[in-house]
Amino acid sequence: MTKSTDHPVSTSRRTALKTLGAVGAAATLPLWSRYAQAQTSEPIRIGFQKHATGIGAAYGRWYERTTDAAVAKINAEGGINGRMVELVTEDDGTDPKRGAEVLEKFANQSKCDVAFGTLYSHVVIGSAPRAAELKLPYFVVSEGHHVASGILNRWTVQPGITDVKSQVQAMAPFVSKTLGKKVTMIYPDFAFGYDHRDNFSAAMKAQGGEVLEMIAVPPTETSFTKYFPKIPRDTEVLYHVMVGPAVLTFVKELGEFFGPNRPELFGFIDSLEAVDMASPGLEFLEGTYFWEGMPRYLQPDTPDYVKTYRDAVGIDANGASVNDAKDVSTAAHMFGCWETLHVIKAGMEASGYVGPKDRQKLIEAVEAMSVMPAGLAHPQGGKLFNGKTHQVFGPQYISQVENGKLVVKHTAAITDTLYADEVDYTAQSF
Amino acid sequence: MEFGPYLMLAMLEGAVLAAVLALMASGLSLTFGVMRVVNVAHGEFYMLGAVIAWFVAHLVGGGAALSFVAAAIIAPLAVGVLAAAADITILKRIDYDPERTIVATIGLLYVIQQVTLMTYGPDARPVEPPFNSRIALPWIEWGEGGPSLYFPWGLSTTSYKLFVIGAAAVLILAIRLFMTRSRAGLIMRATQLDSDMATAFGIPVERVYAAVFGLGAALAALAGVLIVPIQQAHYLMGGDALLLSFIVVIIGGLGSMAGTIVAAVLIGMSDGIISVFFSPTLAKIIATLLVALVLVFRPQGLFGTRDR
Numbered sequence: 001m002t003k004s005t006d007h008p009v010s011t012s013r014r015t016a017l018k019t020l021g022a023v024g025a026a027a028t029l030p031l032w033s034r035y036a037q038a039q040t041s042e043p044i045r046i047g048f049q050k051h052a053t054g055i056g057a058a059y060g061r062w063y064e065r066t067t068d069a070a071v072a073k074i075n076a077e078g079g080i081n082g083r084m085v086e087l088v089t090e091d092d093g094t095d096p097k098r099g100a101e102v103l104e105k106f107a108n109q110s111k112c113d114v115a116f117g118t119l120y121s122h123v124v125i126g127s128a129p130r131a132a133e134l135k136l137p138y139f140v141v142s143e144g145h146h147v148a149s150g151i152l153n154r155w156t157v158q159p160g161i162t163d164v165k166s167q168v169q170a171m172a173p174f175v176s177k178t179l180g181k182k183v184t185m186i187y188p189d190f191a192f193g194y195d196h197r198d199n200f201s202a203a204m205k206a207q208g209g210e211v212l213e214m215i216a217v218p219p220t221e222t223s224f225t226k227y228f229p230k231i232p233r234d235t236e237v238l239y240h241v242m243v244g245p246a247v248l249t250f251v252k253e254l255g256e257f258f259g260p261n262r263p264e265l266f267g268f269i270d271s272l273e274a275v276d277m278a279s280p281g282l283e284f285l286e287g288t289y290f291w292e293g294m295p296r297y298l299q300p301d302t303p304d305y306v307k308t309y310r311d312a313v314g315i316d317a318n319g320a321s322v323n324d325a326k327d328v329s330t331a332a333h334m335f336g337c338w339e340t341l342h343v344i345k346a347g348m349e350a351s352g353y354v355g356p357k358d359r360q361k362l363i364e365a366v367e368a369m370s371v372m373p374a375g376l377a378h379p380q381g382g383k384l385f386n387g388k389t390h391q392v393f394g395p396q397y398i399s400q401v402e403n404g405k406l407v408v409k410h411t412a413a414i415t416d417t418l419y420a421d422e423v424d425y426t427a428q429s430f
Numbered sequence: 431m432e433f434g435p436y437l438m439l440a441m442l443e444g445a446v447l448a449a450v451l452a453l454m455a456s457g458l459s460l461t462f463g464v465m466r467v468v469n470v471a472h473g474e475f476y477m478l479g480a481v482i483a484w485f486v487a488h489l490v491g492g493g494a495a496l497s498f499v500a501a502a503i504i505a506p507l508a509v510g511v512l513a514a515a516a517d518i519t520i521l522k523r524i525d526y527d528p529e530r531t532i533v534a535t536i537g538l539l540y541v542i543q544q545v546t547l548m549t550y551g552p553d554a555r556p557v558e559p560p561f562n563s564r565i566a567l568p569w570i571e572w573g574e575g576g577p578s579l580y581f582p583w584g585l586s587t588t589s590y591k592l593f594v595i596g597a598a599a600v601l602i603l604a605i606r607l608f609m610t611r612s613r614a615g616l617i618m619r620a621t622q623l624d625s626d627m628a629t630a631f632g633i634p635v636e637r638v639y640a641a642v643f644g645l646g647a648a649l650a651a652l653a654g655v656l657i658v659p660i661q662q663a664h665y666l667m668g669g670d671a672l673l674l675s676f677i678v679v680i681i682g683g684l685g686s687m688a689g690t691i692v693a694a695v696l697i698g699m700s701d702g703i704i705s706v707f708f709s710p711t712l713a714k715i716i717a718t719l720l721v722a723l724v725l726v727f728r729p730q731g732l733f734g735t736r737d738r
Contacts (some may be wrong), residue, residue: 057552218710220670222661226443226706228584229436248556249661256564257584280558 018322040060040191043086044079046071046344047106047115049127054094055219055243056120058274059330063117063141064089065321066334069312070341078121081353082344088112096126099408103127107134113356114344117337118142121191128152135430137359137366141336141346143167145195150423154430157366157390160340161293161333166417170396171266171291172203174410179264179289180236181209186227187241189216196241196268217242224250230255241268248279255284265289269296269399269406273330276320277404285401289409292397293332294380295319297405309338309379318405335380342377343369343385360430367426386413388424435569435582436706442587444702446660446686449598450653452694454671455678456605456687457649463685464622464642467521467531471538473672475513475647478542479505479654480557480663481550487557498560498659505655506648513647514640521643522636539668546665559659560589594656601652603693609687622685677717680722683734692733 028106048067051060071085079085088110092099099118114137118124121144128146131138132153140147140158145165147158175183183204187193193216201211212232217224231238243248250271256264265288275283295302296319298310314322315335322328343366351358351365351377367387376381381395393414399406458472483501490497516538526528564587609615620628621638629635653671654663661667678697682689697717704713704738724731 015509053547053552221710222667222670223443223447225708226440226702229439229706231584233583246661248554256586256588259566259586260565274553279556281556 017372041083043084044081044342044348045086045088045110045112047103047108047110047112048087049092049099049102049115049123050089050115050117051094051119051123052089052091054092056094056123059119059333060091060094061335062274062330062334063119064327066313066337067117067341069314070338073312074341074345079275080348085341085345092118092123092127094123095119096122099123099127100130103130103134103136103138107136112136113353113357113359114139114362116141116340116344119333121146121195124156125151125191128156131155135359137363139340141333141340142337143333144192145199146191148386148389148422149388150425152390154363154425154428157363159366159369159385159390159392160338161336161392162394162396162417163391164192165199165419166393167268167291167293167396168196168199169203169419170202170412170416171398172200172207172209173416174412175237175239175266175396176204176207176209177258179266181207182232182234182236183209183211183239184213184215184231184235184237184263185239185241186215186217186231187212188219188243191421192243193241196239200239204234204329207409219243222246222249224253225257228254237264237265237266238262239266240271242271247271248275248281251285255281259286267291269293269332274328276326276328277401277406282404286404288401290399290401290406291332292399292406292408294335295397295399295406295408296329296331297399297407298409303374305374306379308376309335313338339372339378339380343372346377349407361428382419386421388426389421390425432569432582435567435580435585437703438567438569439585439587440703440706441699443514443706445595446591446698447701448695448698450596450657451671451674451678451698452602452691453598454653455675455682455690455694456602457487457646457653457685458510458675458677459682459685459690460605460649461643461646462679463687464618465521465526465639466528467526467643468528468535469643470532470535470672471516471542471645472535472646472650472675473668473670474539474542474546475509475537475650475668476654476671477546477663477665477668478509478512479651480658480661480667481546481654482508482651483655483658483664484550484555484663494558495560498557501655502652506651506673510644510648514644517643518636519641519699522639526639529704534558543665543668550663550665552665554664556662556666557658561593562588562590562659564588565592590659594660597656598653601649605649606687612710614641635726674717677721680721681731683731686731686733689731689733693731 005037007014050064051057071087075084090102090105092102103115106115116139118140119142121142124140124144125146128138132155138156141160142158143161143164145163146152147156148163187196197297204211212235213230215227215230217227258261268292269290269292298317315329316322319331347362347366351361353362369385372383372385373376383392383394385392395414396412397408398410399408454476458469461467461469482505485498486501486504490500520534521531524534564586566581569582569585570577571580617633619637620633621635625635678693679690682693701713704716
């Protein structure tokens with residue numbers, strides 16, 4: 001600037017023009033240099049909608065660990081179509097409104113190729129319409145029946161975890177044959193609980209059993225004794241599936257209510273995911289049965305690929321973190337993240353995915369999938385994907401608490417989990 | 431379950447809620463009575479009590495009973511000191527202006543909640559009760575051969591729940607005695623009646639305010655310590671507790687200790703009974719409706735006195 005006063009004006013203008021040209025060229029540089037490299041080295045960005053806070057926080061923590069492990073494995077094996085995978089993690093606060101905002105951020109701000117990872121049904125149901133508006137493939141790991149029921153849209157897929165309807169339906173034969181025919185259900189008073197209520201009562205009826213009473217508990221409830229008197233005296237099996245921060249209280253108060261003579265108990269491990277089976281108050285559960293999406297404890301006949309998966313995620317024989325035996329995993333659900341990422345990889349490779357313009361091709365490639373054999377990509381077991389309903393089906397496990405550990409007693413086959421299609425998403429427009 | 435035992439169970443559950451609520455709401459009522467400060471962060475002091483009880487149980491060791499006693503001493507002290515510090519550094523600086531204290535305590539609420547989230551984490555964690563045995567309760571049946579005792583299915587409580595009811599009753603009695611019989615209580619009442627006159631008589635009103643704010647918070651923390659073996663410590667647990675405390679204090683009459691206790695028993699018992707026989711949602715609806723009715727027809731609350 002001081003120079004310009006010493007020089008004639010014309011020289012100054014010329015210099016200025018030169019500089020301007022150089023700056024202009026420099027400004028375009030990142031654009032075309034990026035263009036030249038886009039096909040090869042630009043990473044694939046996967047937006048991970050994480051329940052870091054709110055009622056789903058324990059799930060969020062383990063979903064992230066499983067996801068990180070899967071991404072590390074995929075990248076070590078050369079990534080997707082030769083491109084590295086990059087995770088963009090955002091906290092949704094286990095809140096539907098935040099969930100939709102997070103999807104928006106993924107699509108518009110961090111330029112993610114796909115969104116992934118949500119568990120809680122209200123967050124999925126709150127976010128999925130936004131995914132469709134943004135035309136962003138949305139891979140949920142939610143186990144809710146909302147995908148296959150047809151209330152969502154073509155952009156929302158659940159290829160890594162079986163839905164509640166299948167899980168529940170596959171439990172009914174075991175419950176009615178082994179435990180008893182008269183059932184009372186206790187479930188949380190929102191979509192996830194209704195999936196249990198509607199599907200299990202129908203499945204029990206089909207098995208010749210009956211549901212005596214259905215007790216809905218608000219999800220924010222903190223004390224439960226007041227609900228227990230509604231349990232009819234002639235109940236043979238108590239079916240419980242509570243979630244949220246107060247589940248330990250639920251089990252403890254159940255034990256205090258029944259004392260020494262309880263009915264048979266059948267629960268969904270959702271209640272005790274991330275909870276140490278040795279916690280005070282849980283002795284009451286000894287001898288009771290649980291559904292598990294995937295066994296938490298290392299079973300004697302565990303295949304090698306499951307061991308590899310468990311080592312990669314970092315859980316020990318008790319299903320707790322290898323770094324902290326008190327930090328118990330959400331083993332019955334988190335495998336879904338691992339499997340979903342492998343489905344995204346397979347889908348992107350089958351569709352030759354390059355960038356956001358290929359998002360529709362990716363959905364179509366996933367819809368075309370069918371049999372997914374058990375192995376390192378699908379450690380929970382072999383699966384069957386239904387492209388029309390966007391839902392996957394897999395084996396289910398029933399475990400009994402023995403000496404404070406869950407031991408698998410029965411494995412329900414995929415055929416037990418199938419039901420008639422309720423929607424054909426492939427007929428919907430993008 | 432038959433009606434009689436069912437009602438008794440509902441009342442036992444209601445009594446536990448009423449006990450904890452009475453303790454917590456009397457802290458809120460004390461703060462408002464003496465300082466005319468509506469403390470929105472009160473629920474967070476309750477949560478801090480529960481969370482500190484968890485930390486103490488994990489750091490002290492030496493059995494559930496010892497750590498419970500330690501928590502019952504450490505948590506109210508720590509929370510009381512924190513609240514007194516908040517009073518001196520924040521509330522005093524804004525001259526206890528009613529609108530600004532509400533905003534300031536809302537700020538305090540978020541600060542405490544988020545710091546707890548960052549340090550303690552988002553999980554609900556259990557604390558073992560110092561003692562907890564199941565007590566099956568008998569019921570009288572009028573048979574052909576006269577009355578006979580039997581033990582209905584599910585009619586039971588635990589020794590710890592009974593302890594909570596007893597402990598809350600003793601503590602509330604102690605506060606009452608402290609306020610009416612001790613010199614410190616006299617000073618607080620003097621400040622409540624007329625702070626200008628109290629200053630003229632040489633009472634250090636600002637220090638009294640800090641002490642009262644600390645005491646109110648300590649009561650909430652103590653309620654948190656008592657409830658945590660029944661529930662679990664969680665960083666969001668203060669919200670519902672705050673709402674119920676406000677309901678109790680409004681119905682009872684802001685600043686009236688006796689009204690607070692009566693309203694806590696009323697709300698706690700009706701919540702227990704209505705939620706057992708009908709639904710928990712209905713119980714909350716009725717409690718909130720009651721607040722609306724009280725505000726319309728008797729704004730000073732059932733036991734409150736009109737402003738001079």
